[in-house]
Amino acid sequence: LKNVMEEAAKAKIPVYVLDRPNPINGVSVEGSLAEEDKLAFIAAHTVPVRYGLTIGELGQMMNTERKIGADLRVVKMEGWSRAMWFDETGQTWINPSPNMRSLTQATLYPGIGLLETTNLSVGRGTDTPFEVIGAPWLDGQKLAKYLNERNLKGVRFVPIRYKPNASVFKDEQLGGVNIIVTDRDRLESVRTGIEIAAALRKLYPNDWQVDRFARLLVNAKILDMVKRGETPEGIQRAWQKERDDFESRRAPYLLYKQ
Numbered sequence: 001l002k003n004v005m006e007e008a009a010k011a012k013i014p015v016y017v018l019d020r021p022n023p024i025n026g027v028s029v030e031g032s033l034a035e036e037d038k039l040a041f042i043a044a045h046t047v048p049v050r051y052g053l054t055i056g057e058l059g060q061m062m063n064t065e066r067k068i069g070a071d072l073r074v075v076k077m078e079g080w081s082r083a084m085w086f087d088e089t090g091q092t093w094i095n096p097s098p099n100m101r102s103l104t105q106a107t108l109y110p111g112i113g114l115l116e117t118t119n120l121s122v123g124r125g126t127d128t129p130f131e132v133i134g135a136p137w138l139d140g141q142k143l144a145k146y147l148n149e150r151n152l153k154g155v156r157f158v159p160i161r162y163k164p165n166a167s168v169f170k171d172e173q174l175g176g177v178n179i180i181v182t183d184r185d186r187l188e189s190v191r192t193g194i195e196i197a198a199a200l201r202k203l204y205p206n207d208w209q210v211d212r213f214a215r216l217l218v219n220a221k222i223l224d225m226v227k228r229g230e231t232p233e234g235i236q237r238a239w240q241k242e243r244d245d246f247e248s249r250r251a252p253y254l255l256y257k258q
Helices: 002-011 055-065 103-115 140-148 189-203 210-217 220-228 232-253
Strands: 015-018 030-033 048-050 072-075 132-135 155-162 174-181
Touching (some): 002 055, 015 055, 030 189, 048 103, 048 189, 048 232, 055 072, 055 232, 103 174, 103 189, 103 210, 132 155, 140 155, 140 189, 189 210, 189 220, 189 232, 210 220, 220 232
Antiparallel strands (some): 030 048, 132 174, 155 174
């Protein structure tokens, strides 16, 4: 959308956005912010991993804060409120991406998706992408036990073995865990992803390629904390102020107040 607005601004033509629900609600905001000097196609603006905006709201924010100058015209939804999950809208689920096949997968994606540029399968090539993670070097029972003992809100971990038919570790037998959402309203998806990253760093320091975590995390400070073995609690505290500041930044762009 940012690229479209930039080109439309040059051509002096309007951009129409037919707004749509944020499938994992428009309230929850989680994670560190993308750093300005690391922005790219996959991280277009300095927003948190989970930013709690509709595409129309995000467009307004980028247009203003990045001084794009596009004639952006957002056609608002009717009947949507910020706290709604997609299955509360009455709309039919259409995969926004071939591997985003359910609301559960979308709910887990902000945290689990961060891991997919590392040497870890996130379930692509299975029936449940983003609901499982694994690797040839990973002991699912060991990782599940460690993560369950962390008592994370709204999620449990079950050891599994699986063989993806595509993507990372195609046709290899992997040890891993199935990530079970037990309470989506209590689940902190990004925190869950950081918990998994911290566990992999602690349990598999010579196997998990932590530097590749940088590509989607887009935040050097948080990456350095993971590499040093900082606790997930400390990592979350480190991003809390900028996350709170973002809440204030986004307020003027909210088209739906409740």
